[in-house]
Amino acid sequence: MAKVTPVVPAQLREVTAGVLVATSTIMATNTTVLTDGGSALLVDPNWSADELDSLATQLRDRELRVIGGFATHAHHDHLLWHPGFGTAPRWASPRAAAVARDERAGLLQALGATFPASLSDLMGRVEPVEHLPASGVPDGFAIELLIHDGHAPGHTALWLPRQRVLIAGDMLSDTEVPLPFWPDDLPAYRHGLERLAEAAAAARFVIPGHGSTGTDAAGRLAADNNLLDAAAQGVAHPADARLVDPTMRGYYHQLCDIST
Ligand SMILES: [Zn+2]
Numbered sequence: 025m026a027k028v029t030p031v032v033p034a035q036l037r038e039v040t041a042g043v044l045v046a047t048s049t050i051m052a053t054n055t056t057v058l059t060d061g062g063s064a065l066l067v068d069p070n071w072s073a074d075e076l077d078s079l080a081t082q083l084r085d086r087e088l089r090v091i092g093g094f095a096t097h098a099h100h101d102h103l104l105w106h107p108g109f110g111t112a113p114r115w116a117s118p119r120a121a122a123v124a125r126d127e128r129a130g131l132l133q134a135l136g137a138t139f140p141a142s143l144s145d146l147m148g149r150v151e152p153v154e155h156l157p158a159s160g161v162p163d164g165f166a167i168e169l170l171i172h173d174g175h176a177p178g179h180t181a182l183w184l185p186r187q188r189v190l191i192a193g194d195m196l197s198d199t200e201v202p203l204p205f206w207p208d209d210l211p212a213y214r215h216g217l218e219r220l221a222e223a224a225a226a227a228r229f230v231i232p233g234h235g236s237t238g239t240d241a242a243g244r245l246a247a248d249n250n251l252l253d254a255a256a257q258g259v260a261h262p263a264d265a266r267l268v269d270p271t272m273r274g275y276y277h278q279l280c281d282i283s284t
Contacts, residue, residue, distance in 0.1 A: 048072065098177070153169075172216035174209050
């Protein structure tokens with residue numbers, strides 16, 4: 025009989041004191057947990073039902089109480105929640121919260137027909153904020169919301185100056201190319217990279233929405249600018265390790281199309 029290897033749902037691991045990350049099997053999507061004194065703020069908890077179940081169990085095992093949630097942007101894989109996380113308030117930037125509300129039908133569809141109704145009902149229940157309320161931030165953290173557009177309206181990176189950690193949302197990935205989806209988003213995307221530049225230069229760690237946690241935030245930012253330049257110049261095959269992935273090559277060619 026064939027041996028069945030059990031799939032171990034994404035395990036939380038410590039990046040630096042109080043900053044935990046779990047990486048989903050789906051598109052290497054990252055959940056970030058900021059914790060101090062038994063309190064936790066969840067950023068983009070995700071993705072599959074068994075992974076969300078496991079995250080709830082891991083938080084309980086660590087005796088963490090969830091005091092808030094934050095969604096970096098209104099794409100379906102960044103708006104998720106689980107009943108085991110409790111009923112703490114959840115937030116997003118004003119523009120992201122508006123998209124989560126106004127485009128709910130499409131976002132639910134993107135979760136897929138087999139996604140459990142008990143979880144899809146909780147998707148996207150975020151309130152708009154420009155700054156996180158102190159009640160939702162564990163002691164030991166100061167969090168700056170770097171709100172911009174480009175990848176999605178009101179996309180938000182979180183800068184933790186004390187820990188020098190940049191939670192980048194769907195920016196600064198080592199696996200995904202820049203993903204503005206419309207020509208109008210290109211200048212906004214450039215502006216978004218500028219918005220992140222100071223934090224990226226100071227960061228010890230960068231946690232992207234998809235991909236690996238790294239120590240090379242500024243290098244990733246430069247690589248993204250280089251790729252946007254290459255697309256604008258119509259360079260067919262720029263040197264960039266992310267383009268080994270055929271899906272990313274496809275996205276790069278789309279980037280070239282909207283750049284010209
Ligand atoms: Zn996204």
